[in-house]
Amino acid sequence: MELSPTAYVILGMLSWHPMSGYDIKAGVDKSTRFFWAASYGQIYPELRRLSDAGLIEAEQAEGGRKRTEYRLSPAGRRQLRGWLAEEPTTFELRDEGLLKLFFASASPSAGIEALRAKGRQHSQVVAELREIEAGGGPEGFAYQVLRYGIECNEWAAAWCERTAAELERSQREAA
Amino acid sequence: MELSPTAYVILGMLSWHPMSGYDIKAGVDKSTRFFWAASYGQIYPELRRLSDAGLIEAEQAEGGRKRTEYRLSPAGRRQLRGWLAEEPTTFELRDEGLLKLFFASASPSAGIEALRAKGRQHSQVVAELREIEAGGGPEGFAYQVLRYGIECNEWAAAWCERTAAELERSQREAA
DNA sequence: CGATTCATGTAACTTGTTACATGATTAG
DNA sequence: CTAATCATGTAACAAGTTACATGAATCG
Numbered sequence A, B: 001m002e003l004s005p006t007a008y009v010i011l012g013m014l015s016w017h018p019m020s021g022y023d024i025k026a027g028v029d030k031s032t033r034f035f036w037a038a039s040y041g042q043i044y045p046e047l048r049r050l051s052d053a054g055l056i057e058a059e060q061a062e063g064g065r066k067r068t069e070y071r072l073s074p075a076g077r078r079q080l081r082g083w084l085a086e087e088p089t090t091f092e093l094r095d096e097g098l099l100k101l102f103f104a105s106a107s108p109s110a111g112i113e114a115l116r117a118k119g120r121q122h123s124q125v126v127a128e129l130r131e132i133e134a135g136g137g138p139e140g141f142a143y144q145v146l147r148y149g150i151e152c153n154e155w156a157a158a159w160c161e162r163t164a165a166e167l168e169r170s171q172r173e174a175a
Numbered sequence C: 001c002g003a004t005t006c007a008t009g010t011a012a013c014t015t016g017t018t019a020c021a022t023g024a025t026t027a028g
Numbered sequence D: 001c002t003a004a005t006c007a008t009g010t011a012a013c014a015a016g017t018t019a020c021a022t023g024a025a026t027c028g
Helices: A005-016 A021-029 A040-052 A074-085 A096-102 A110-134 A140-174 B005-016 B021-029 B040-052 B074-085 B096-102 B110-134 B140-174
Strands: A056-061 A067-072 A091-095 B056-061 B067-072 B091-095
Touching: A005 A021, A005 A040, A005 A056, A005 A067, A005 A074, A005 B096, A021 A040, A021 A067, A040 A056, A040 A067, A067 A074, A074 B110, A091 A096, A096 A110, A096 B005, A096 B140, A110 A140, A110 B074, A110 B140, A140 B096, A140 B110, A140 B140, B005 B021, B005 B040, B005 B056, B005 B067, B005 B074, B021 B040, B021 B067, B040 B056, B040 B067, B067 B074, B091 B096, B096 B110, B110 B140
Parallel strands: none
Antiparallel strands: A056 A067, A091 B091, B056 B067
């Protein structure tokens, strides 16, 4: 059975412990969203499909609120493990900041501005991720991924700053 | 007028020199595709819209083949400059490799495998970009973006290698 | 003359977002 | 009591990909 990576986000979350669709969305928003986002419009229909396929099982949770908790079935766990063993394929980036830098020759000061703006954007992400880390972030591999996010965005912010400084210097020299 | 970033890819390409839709697609495929892809299914309808909006002008090129060349109009150039001056907003990543690392605890050896696989993926991109650079890459800001791509992917490949090595070491120590 | 490249386009499909509708429960 | 949060869902829309159709010009 061929599942979308978004389906594996759900299976992966449920591999930790049973959760509702609402919980999954909240979990995505403070973790995978930085490298794989998902909205309610995807999550609830996908829960239905995974349930129909027997990869997850629904259970009405008793207690206070009416909610449906899903748990991974043995078949679902096998499916998740199978996916983990495959080579990753999807890697997509949509970076408007790089696009502006790429076309910056169309406007005199656009290059330095684009570099500075992109640097700010990455610094902002670093700040968000550091806050997650400070609030007692996740453990194990999820923590490694958080570290990757922090270090990668720090690297990018530093590259922007360095390149902007070089550009400014060469412009001063030309004048 | 609100245009999509994909529309600015077209305006940006035309800011260099007049081109056909086919040329734009070829240009995207060896440059912006790494951070902003575009297919014929987007390019041709968008050329029509931009032409209707007066931001580009079509001209039937004489000579051998029948083709339509588009050039940036003065209004189109203003539009492009205006966009360059705005803060970039869209930054989206879909990284299946990170997703596998994130959920790697569901399978014993998945962590190291995911790191190694992601490292290979980044090394592969570095190789592709180096080939573009060797074949006399672009000039100016476009070259800076190429360097960014090379260095960023090198950084990521190195991070994966380093983290995999640390993980292997700590696993040996635990045993 | 046959294969490749140039060249333009569209229809069907997939994926994902946004906004809305609905309502119960809990915290202050 | 009322505001926030929990909770589930869908419909309309936007964006983007894939595959196909079509045909002319050029290269070997």
